[in-house]
Amino acid sequence: MLSVAKTLIRAGLMTILAVPAGAGTLDTVKQRGTLQCGVSENLFGFSERTDQDQWSGFDVDFCRAVAGAIFGDRAKVTFVPLSAGDRFDALRANRVDLLSRNSTWTLEREAGLGLAFAGITYHDGQGFMVMKDLSVTSALELERARICVETGTTSQLNLADYFRTNSMTFEERAFPNAAEALAAFQSGQCNVLTRDQSALFAERLKLSRPNDAIILPDIISKEPLGPVTRADDFSWFTIVKWVNFALVNAEELGISSANADEARTSHKPDVRRFAGLEGGTGRMLGLDDNWALYAVRAAGNYAEIYERNLGVGSRLGIPRGLNQLWSMGGILYAPPIR
């Protein structure tokens, strides 16, 4: 009797305290018929919205891949633009199912906020933009450089650390915001500008002569960006995590949005498992066995998503760098789908 009552009470508490976990995010999403995905309000290459309410970008495409895995339909996403200040509260309050919003994975955000980063989709980090006429190809050649930086940012602290660690000196020119730092770089008050590297590529496009500046390959800090879920729904977290792995595995296996249907006729065991012909991985996730192929069909594999929004096919032209497969000079490494 007592134990039954306890169970009932516990069940009741669960319902009150953890409605989303009880219902399950996947079930909620399926019932609603659309994925609610939190994205940036407007961030070049990562999340952009046209006048016709069309969304595009690296983070946007990840949302589409998740929608593809669940519904087999890239259009079943509702994009929810969120400011940097609102984003985690919105996720915790169930206003979105998933955050794909240029967010850096840190311990505080997981242990402190009760969130779970489902992986790293983009390895960003602080870099340097220099005028070409400075003729440097490495950050280690920046001895005595005049460097523009935004005041009160981690970039300012990382900059000081980096030069101290490498026994080099520099002249700092600090500005209250990014726009002023860029203007100072353009006008020659400094010959180096430092920020997160992905932002530097976007800033370079704002210069009157973008080709006069280059971005050095060096990265001096860690800014791992990735999708975030609530920590109280492990099955949902697992789905989001494996969609990310699927996109990377697809690139490695040569599966793209252009040949996704041909993958079904492959004789290679790992391609067949990816395509859901063997292994039954979809059922384990609560999805269709075609989930991985659907994700790729919805958004493309990792390389397609990268090149379309940030790389060769985009205005930004950011080299793959760290965000290249482990076997091709980068550090992307996805566990196998089996």
Add this chain to the structure above:
Amino acid sequence: MQHQRTSHHQTSVGCKALAVIAWLSLTISLADPAAAQAQAKLSQETFEIGDEPGRISTEEVIISDGPYARQMVFFRSSEAPGTVVIHTSERFLYVVQGNNRALRYGIGVGREGFQWSGLVQVSRKAEWPDWRPPPEMIARQPYLPRFMAGGPGNPMGARALYLGSTVFRIHGTNQPETIGHAISSGCFRLANGDIIDLYGRVPIGTKVVIRHGASL
């Protein structure tokens, strides 16, 4: 010198002869509707462009802008500095620099079906190589010259790096707009100014790793 000319002649024939095979396979595939569809898809990614002997491209021509411009990039590699790594699917050639960096060049690569992978060494180097279109190619394009001395109007461009005993090489081009595309018969082409820069960095004996993406 005479020996060099002979080996150049043979290499030239081999490399260009593949173009004829490509043309034949294209013709055959067009007869089959399914293959034709695949070919139509393919032609969006590649572009058909013939050689244009006589069109001038000087040694000053480099790719100066965008991702295909020569630039230092982050590149993790266990290969020794100096090694050349070619990623055909990316259309990039890397010269490993050590310290997780590489000098990256934009290249034109082989059409689908003419992309290959392997491990070779630079076996020979030549400045302003001559061009001798093979008989098959002349039969198809009768207007082509039988022999064309090396120079700014030569499709082989300003420099050539011969790859082992294969028929392939890394060479310049008088069509710099083809950089970033898949149009060749398996050779790798750079803008003339860029192949000259590469030529100065790559001695005979340099290890060249050619990788292309996985296939289904």
